């Protein structure tokens with residue numbers, strides 16, 4: 001689950017990580033009030049959307065008075081911001097973060113994330129802060145320094161000192177950085193984060209490190225342990241169909257193509273998407289109904305696929321392992337009777353009780369085509385969408 005910058009900074013403060021003073025505002029008046037209460041001479045107004053690259057896109061404004069904070073806020077709210085991370089359609093700004101501006105001596109990059117190859121968190125730091133870290137990683141990967149955290153012994157001070165020296169700091173600043181890192185790693189573990197990124201981490205004129213920007217992504221599987229954090233979810237930032245799917249425990253991700261997919265098992269869903277692409281078309285979604293899909297889940301999945309206008313035809317690809325093919329076929333037939341299915345459907349079934357399953361589908365009187373294998377299924381569905 002992604003958080004907004006203002007939410008991440010509130011959590012940072014709880015873990016005693018220095019951040020600029022500020023608060024979130026939903027209107028110009030509110031922003032004005034917040035600015036007046038800040039102990040500042042310069043202010044920053046920052047669009048709150050789930051995407052980075054706001055600075056370059058005009059989503060971060062530096063101003064000199066509370067009145068200007070109000071104007072900047074009114075300009076931003078309601079605007080669609082297009083950054084390199086939003087896609088061409090952009091994201092609508094509904095709120096801004098109003099902060100006291102910081103005096104910047106140096107901008108750095110700092111991140112903690114899970115290294116899935118080594119099964120442990122990794123700290124990444126670079127003196128190339130404030131810019132796109134993906135570019136740095138591509139152009140000059142030697143400028144990103146890494147320290148892996150052994151889950152048994154935790155973060156050690158010498159690792160912080162090592163990073164500090166590599167970044168070019170003296171012992172005193174390296175010790176400050178180490179203290180900062182210690183808190184950040186504690187937070188990372190404490191909230192079950194999968195990623196936290198501070199870009200830029202700023203060294204102020206007063207030689208203090210503060211998190212000027214804050215990105216925090218929580219591991220969905222850890223949310224059950226943090227009901228207070230689960231409440232921070234902002235569904236206005238998410239795709240409405242994905243929100244609907246998550247209510248029904250369906251693993252659904254909307255994509256740009258026109259072939260709707262309903263598959264059981266994430267691996268098979270990936271393979272199905274590959275087959276569609278190989279046959280020359282694009283999937284409209286990833287949808288894993290799970291190993292034990294009930295008739296009700298199939299029905300919900302149908303409803304979500306049918307409410308996507310881009311879906312021209314649906315490919316159902318099921319392997320009957322835990323779930324028997326006849327049970328699934330019955331579920332599909334029931335669901336198709338309840339949901340108005342007005343687009344062609346190809347079904348490929350394999351596994352336990354497959355013959356019974358095919359029979360149920362063939363005798364249902366519904367307009368399904370049953371395919372013979374994955375290759376046949378993907379070729380059939382692609383030829384259907386190509387014929388429109």
Ligand code: GDP
Pocket residue numbers: 020044046051052053054055056060062100101102103104107130131199200212213214
């Ligand atoms: P992003 O572009 O979405 O990553 O937004 P950031 O929060 O990283 O802000 C982008 C840039 O705005 C930063 O790299 C800074 O250069 C600048 N900026 C943000 N806040 C301040 C501030 O308080 N003072 C100054 N001088 N610049 C700031």
Ligand code: MN
Pocket residue numbers: 052053130199200213
């Ligand atoms: Mn940033």
